[in-house]
Amino acid sequence: MKTTANTSRRAGLTELFRHVAVQRRLVVLIVLLSLLGSALSLAQPLLVREVIDRVSASKPLEVLPWLVGGLILVGGVLGGIRQYLIQRTAETAIRRSRHNLIDHILHLPVPTLDQRRVGDLVARVTTDTTVIRNMLSQGFVESFAGVFTIIGALVAMLFLDPVLVIIALGAALVSVAAVVWVTSYIERASLGVQTALGKLSSSMDRAIRATRTVRAANASTRESQRVKEDANGVWTIGLRVAATTALVSPISSIAMQVTFLAVIGVGGLRVASGELTVADLVSFILFLFLLIMPLGQLFGTVSAIGEALGGVARINEILQLPTEQDAPVVVGNVVPTIRDSSLVFRGVSFEYDHPSGETEGPSRRSTLSDVSFQIESRQRVAIVGPSGAGKSTILNLIARFYDASDGQILFGGTDVDQVARSAVRANIAYVEQDAPAVAGTLRDNLNIGNPDASDEDMMAILERLNLTAVLQRSELGLDAEVGEGAVLLSGGERQRIAVARALLANPSMLLLDESTSNLDGVSEEKVRELIADVTSGCTLVIVAHRLATVQSSDLILVLDEGKVVASGTHTELMQTSPLYRELAQNQFLTSEMAYDATTPEHDAKR
Structure with missing residues (x-):
């Protein structure tokens, strides 16, 4: 069972990457914009450090304030363009996935369709594909550039003060371990949510199609109760996912706050002892924020991937069903044709x-x-x-x-x-x-x-x-x-x-x-x-x-x-x-x- 689960997970991850790879040109542009944005962000703490040093030495600031403001403005514009392109990538990926599903479902053999619930098939085209879009729009593509920001921030922090880096990394590693553990459960629970949603869609579809029969039999209340029971099933599993997902935020928040307080405390002591300047401490804290932001984004992306894998599993279940074979058989280099309407x-x-x-x-x-x-x-x-x-x-x-x-x-x-x-x-x-x-x-x-x-x-x-x-x-x-x-x-x-x-x-x-x-x-x-x-x-x-x-x-x-x-x-x-x-x-x-x-x-x- 474990081998099967691992194989399924690898297949799901491969499918997720395939959605992105299809739009490689757009993805490359997004990554380049993200890298440029990261470079601009990494430059800001260094400029702020220079501003503080000049103010402390009573030197003229010259164009430094304008340069800092320009970096912030350009970074904001690039961020807006990047966000639009990310949403476009997600919407295009969801369209491709839906096209594949629609084409596959409508070409399934009639006996296969006879054994499937219409509402569940519809849910796979609508609800299950949506989780892929959510995953892509929640920083999946940006995460690649986020890694660059993390590495850049770490290098700069090591240059400023290696002791404070060790304190910061300790809390960060605890956060990462906790999030990875939580995500493994989210993936399983998400599959349960998608399955329950498919069942609810089927029940609702059945109830609406048979509304005249149900009302004529004075069974509207009973039928409503049956559908509501399926809705309650979605609610119950959804709460489990919500409770588990909710652990990610406080774990990350507590770890980051502890890190920030530790850096402030230890950094203040090192400034008082003369081992670190005020400018270096301020610059380190700014780099710390730059480290925390993409790290938090990575945590969110990992959670979203866990949820998306549940939807991918249900989508792949349908895509793996064989369709009607419509290719003619060639016999003796001749494609048989129908010559008349005898039977x-x-x-x-x-x-x-x-x-x-x-x-x-x-x-x-x-x-x-x-x-x-x-x-x-x-x-x-x-x-x-x-x-x-x-x-x-x-x-x-x-x-x-x-x-x-x-x-x-x-x-x-x-x-x-x-x-x-x-x-x-x-x-x-x-x-x-x-x-x-x-x-x-x-x-x-x-x-x-x-x-x-x-x-x-x-x-x-x-x-x-x-x-x-x-x-x-x-x-x-x-x-x-x-x-x-x-x-x-x-x-x-x-x-x-x-x-x-x-x-x-x-x-x-x-x-x-x-x-x-x-x-x-x-x-x-x-x-x-x-x-x-x-x-x-x-x-x-x-x-x-x-x-x-x-x-x-x-x-x-x-x-x-x-x-x-x-x-x-x-x-x-x-x-x-x-x-x-x-x-x-x-x-x-x-x-x-x-x-x-x-x-x-x-x-x-x-």
Whole structure:
């Protein structure tokens, strides 16, 4: 465990330095400005010493006061410029870190995202990256120049009086040892704070997303208490960090005050004995202040690094997760491409992994088992079956959200494992079962799949889907907001928006998962007619329960317990598949007239 912790710490420190190294030119400029500022600061005690000597000897000061004032003014201006550049470095570093995280998270495999809490992922992009900025802005870069100031001050102090230097260093070493000990705890506690903040973000995200369900169940108070418990967890760990961090300041302060008093006391005695002049003592004290300031800054930087390492650990945890592999496989010096919109499943099996944290039962759950079927280009295919039969899983495999555990999937005559996922998805459009919509405007929701779609195309397809009322609700038209999760739209409107978005992409294969389940009869008929019209030139694969959608299909696949138990047209399946007849009667709400008059069951009922 200790080796692992040390390795993690080294990796975290390497990552912190990498954030700085990326902006090496700006960092070099900051260091040079800091060195120049340090040189100006170190010159001031020497000039003050000269002023005191001249006053004591009744000699004219000449330009010395102006020179001291000029050094102070120039040092202040350089300090302001340096501080701006430091903040710029920190903000740029945080932007780079966030860009990396955003890009990585949005390219994680769907199964990985399914096992992660959205709020926690958001916290890693926002809260965890902020501690890196805080560390950089709290003197991390300046500390390099601070070391120069410390060395310069020590050399000058040794030149003035070695005895007083020994007294000053004694207290300083005690401070350094105490701060290093405290920092080791801060690093561990900071990781706990960041983890607790991620949990709080997840809880709050869940509570807000489910606010209607929670209030309808009269559970607002209970849900509020759960979120507040997570907030209390952050508070408890935060207090531990605060208590530990608070030790740094008094330790440093006490050590520095003791040092100052000791230097004043011993220095006064040495002045009285004639071993040290007043000018030398004043100059030594000024150098002592110059030593204390960067030393205190170093203490603060060390504490900030300890906190930042906790955030870096959580960031690296996400960055180390493998992303979707999107590079095409070259076979025989040829990059396979998708030639048409046919689809073949050959002995395909698939198992879902349990979400992380589940320990009971088998680690994997079988969903599909040895599924085989063939869909021709421009064919209309429906997939039906009881809940949990694996219908939506087939669509997820076609869209390559998941990879088959066994078997082969051919899209356009090409094994999908030999084609980039992006190449597969460039040929399909997918309307999910819950028809999600993004926060933003109607336009934002419609042009996801086709950013080049014109306003005319968008308005035309909305009109054909009976959505003109949505456009007329606001003077903004396509630029009208739909709210978080499209709460300003009804369930049926969200479904039609999702269908419109898919059709605007002009896919060669359209995947529909219960795309009309929330629609009234009139809207469903319009959607069905539009889909039939627009998809005449593409392959259609639809998961549906309603007979009106299913019975017009060229091919119907009947799934049960992860297997294809029957296939054919509606008329054929009514005669040959008991399960299909049962689904038609119970789930599709068909009457006895829907049965073919030649079936034995129909004769028996008569």
